[in-house]
Amino acid sequence: MSGRLLRLVCTAAVAAHAALVPAAATAAPQPEPNRDRGVAELLTDLQRLYREAEKATETYNATEEKLRAQRAEVERLDHALARARLSLHDSRGAAGRLARQQYQNTSTGISPYVRLLLAGDPQHALDQGHVIGRLARERAETVGRLTGTERKADELARKARAALDTQLALAERRKKQRDDVRRRLDDVGKLLASLTPAQLTALAAFEERGIEKAQRELVTSGALGDDAKPSARGDRALDYALRQLGKSYEWGAEGPRTYDCSGLTSEAWAAAGVTIPRTSQEQWARLPRVPLTELRPGDLVIYHPDATHVAMYAGDGQVVHAPRTGEKIKLSPIAGNPILGAVRPDSAP
Secondary structure: OOOOHHHHHHHHHHHHHHHHOOOOOOOOOOOOOOOOOOHHHHHHHHHHHHHHHHHHHHHHHHHHHHHHHHHHHHHHHHHHHHHHHHHHHHHHHHHHHHHHHHHHHHHOOOOHHHHHHOOOOHHHHHHOHHHHHHHHHHHHHHHHHHHHHHHHHHHHHHHHHHHHHHHHHHHHHHHHHHHHHHHHHHHHHHHHHOOOHHHHHHHHHHHHHHHHHHHHHHHHHOOOOOOOOOOHHHHHHHHHHHOOOOOEEOOOOEOOOEEOHHHHHHHHHHHOOOOOOOOHHHHHHHOOEEOHHHOOOOOEEEEOOOOOEEEEEEEOOEEEEOOOOOOEOEEEEHHHOOEEEEEOOOOOO
16 A cells, blocks of 8 residues: 555545535435544555455456457467368368269279270370379378368367357456456445545545655665666666656556556566566566565566555665556555565566
């Protein structure tokens, strides 16, 4: 959790009140169950709700990535099946021509082999022996090709149907996960709408003090080393991320106008010519890990035990990230969230 919360919560609270509270001045007063709750308890609840929303967002992102790959697989199989069917049509045409030729030969009562043997010039018959063999081989090859193409077309049709079924199942799963994200963000809005202006102000100040304390402890502990020089690609990735400062967070977004946390990091490294996983969990699971003492600008810092948030190290104890709904891409202290570890998308010096 990071950043100045006051601007976010005040804006969100106004919007939530506008949606949830009747406009009539005579509306009955609503109970305010959060009025007497402590600031620390409120912040804990708000952080939990944001984390649940971010976890749901990354789950949605993972399914979206699988669905994108599955669409490509369905398209590939469709093209392969179309080619196989065209080849099957050609093979059947060749088989038909052979069948007609065979019928014409047999209708005379004498096969081409017998006609060659009965030829008036035996030497000519011997010279033409290779023709007999060639005709036999062509027939065998045509029948074999037809049989193989039929099998291939049947197998491709089966795979195409299975791939399409998988795509439809992923699309349905994505829809459910999208609804889950929206419900969790709605929970955030309801909590913010229930707070008084004094609580919102106290909440922002309390969170800011917590971040400052965590940053101070991290720096004085020696866990964060001196900045190493970024790689050329890391420098390009960081430059891309910094050029997005001020753009809004939007869950599931990959730019260019809005981003979520892993959308920003994956697009930044793509701009540097390095393809990395789309989600923060996959970035943590699949990219090479690096100690915090060896961090260099461009490295990715992963947060929370379940790796549900990611930021890019910008140097001097700061990260650039897309924080959460209602906030904009910004620079923040590296200790603004509980750090899980760091990864390095490129291993170049």
